[in-house]
Amino acid sequence: MALVVIGGVAAGLSAAARARRIDPRLPITVLEKGPVISYGACGLPYLVEGRVRAPEQLIHYTPEYFRKERNVDVRTGARVVSIAHPRREVLLESGDRVRYDHLVLATGARCDTMGIAGASAPHVFTLHTLEDAERMRRFLAEHNPRTAVVIGAGYIGVEAADALRRHGLRVTIVERSQHALLRDDPPFTEAVVKQLELHGVELRFGVDVKSIDDFPADMVVIAAGFKPNTELAAEAGIDRGRFGAIRTDDRMETNLRGVYAAGDCAEVQHLVTGKPTYIPLGTTANKTGRVAGANAAGARERFAGIVGTSIVSIFGLGFATTGLSTAQARAEGFSPVVARIEASMRPRYFGGGTTTVELVADRATTRLVGGSVIGEDGAAGRINVIAAALTAKLKVEDFEGLDLAYSPPFATVWDPLLIAAQQLVKEF
């Protein structure tokens, strides 16, 4: 028996580490096309910003560590060009072949810049790998750019804008859709726009960039067109789903027996809709990698699914979402009822500060189906409570009764979550 993992970042290394725990003797090989493994991709904007001083700070483990401490053969610069599943073999660009019994695909995703003319110009960047971030740092240091255009108002787009603004650049974000942070939610988008504007970043919607020349700037960051890397899988006969990512069952196994997929290349189940979805995030990559690795090593574990929880900091303000927005809920066949409140997080003598909470429930079942939280602090904690409620399929009347912690340094006696729930109950 031998396990081969394609991809050595979050999902791939979670899979390898977990497989090693399950089976101490299993031969495990990780094939990573890039020069480094195991870096915290979510830290890249902070490397550009300068808060992370050196790329090494984002690297959790080296290939040597995995070789010595985990007895996992990690090869960098090892680009797989095809999978010959009938022979249980992967072919590398170098011409080498690697045999497997079980295979984990953790090929990740990329920013697809194909549709944008001029994307390969030296002042144009994506922010997906450690090399991308280093190249951007060098450009900032050497060319002293004054203006930047960021294409895409998703997480990476706003984080890149935040980082570049802190370098003193005039930054404009252009977004094809009418909403920010991939959330079809007008008040939430408006709050994002307001926070960006407050810090001198302009956000324009409905802009479909065809060419880099359309927006003259000293530097351009393409943070749109996020696309799962599934070419290898498709050629090998592995099914993809509605969103173009690899389809798996709840054991992260693909339609090819013994071949698993995890991370940004794979679809997962959405626990609110009960349907497959594609929301590539680091948390899910680690979790699905763990499950894929366990099963590929002979265990029997299950990945229940996600509720789509995420958070991003925009100039220090947390924007967090989970589950479905009102518009998404409607599109999924729910009849959404919504409440949105702004409330103090603490008594004034403890610094007060307000937070915005939105809760979305389904009229027929009173089940919560989504929510968002905006706040300087506490946003992660509060969105996580909503996420737990979505996972447990709590109804709004159960949520309203939640026994949440209170003491003046930490909260108000009625937590903003409960105030939102009380408001939501009134809307039924």
Place this chain on the structure above:
Amino acid sequence: MALVVIGGVAAGLSAAARARRIDPRLPITVLEKGPVISYGACGLPYLVEGRVRAPEQLIHYTPEYFRKERNVDVRTGARVVSIAHPRREVLLESGDRVRYDHLVLATGARCDTMGIAGASAPHVFTLHTLEDAERMRRFLAEHNPRTAVVIGAGYIGVEAADALRRHGLRVTIVERSQHALLRDDPPFTEAVVKQLELHGVELRFGVDVKSIDDFPADMVVIAAGFKPNTELAAEAGIDRGRFGAIRTDDRMETNLRGVYAAGDCAEVQHLVTGKPTYIPLGTTANKTGRVAGANAAGARERFAGIVGTSIVSIFGLGFATTGLSTAQARAEGFSPVVARIEASMRPRYFGGGTTTVELVADRATTRLVGGSVIGEDGAAGRINVIAAALTAKLKVEDFEGLDLAYSPPFATVWDPLLIAAQQLVKEF
């Protein structure tokens, strides 16, 4: 129809306000024995500390506000001496009688200093009412005390110790039991002791104070012997439960039809054990007050129960608990399995900092039954996620899969809650 509410702080005023919403014409009278209503009792330690500058900052509403804006007749200095339920009448100390059809008892609790000789000396205090806190402030200003003994290591005890220490006093806490913060949990208690010691406060266990003279000090704070005020209720034939507080059903109605109880004088259902419990806290007072007021005004609402969530700040470090400790779980007939971890809350480049998470589950059902979180920040958010899980009766394997928010400014990719859950799964 007329509603009378005995008690004008958290539960009583929540009941009155909610009753008014349900029935705009109902005659409502609130009888408060003290001189003020509607103060944030949980803020009293911060008034002693000085962070709250004036007592008025802790008063949410005045009697005038309730009279004018809510059409509720609020009488201060109105001490009820008996309830004549057969005549539906309460008798005041003044000799006045007030008729009711529905009655809400929100008589609160007190520190019972009866068993301690010398408790009425001028340098001895409790910290239960606004007057208590003001008297303590005056004493600090006028007598410049150098040493203090705090009797009781519950929430008020440690908060009082924190406040007095910040005034420069040498503070010793003495506690009858072997644990702090009412949590029979040795590692948790040890963490409390460590944090207090770090800030120069000594905590001694197994000390049963019979007389104030046993511990000579410039001032003494009695923060033990918390007891529900149920004398009025008992004389009127209202049943009390195992913990001595008023027994109610899930509508907060007592055994006397039309008589409700709420807040610190009442027992509530514990959602983990399924049994009545007595955990007097401001959050529960407000919630049960709301439900009692709604039902007393003719609505039909239900208070599901609590899971016993609380948090306290000790010199800036949050100590939070919910559900059952290992010892409590065992006492309640569960077979507890426990995991306790310490983990980083954020990447180092975002200030790192560690948090301690303990999770307790039941071996037979794998259901989570309790937990605790200690952390400089994030403790409230994390304990609330556990509280939501307890309410939803989540199993540890569901909890392990929770889709929690991640981004470097806010968390680690594996949230400490999930690391604790992974550890707990291994213990099964």
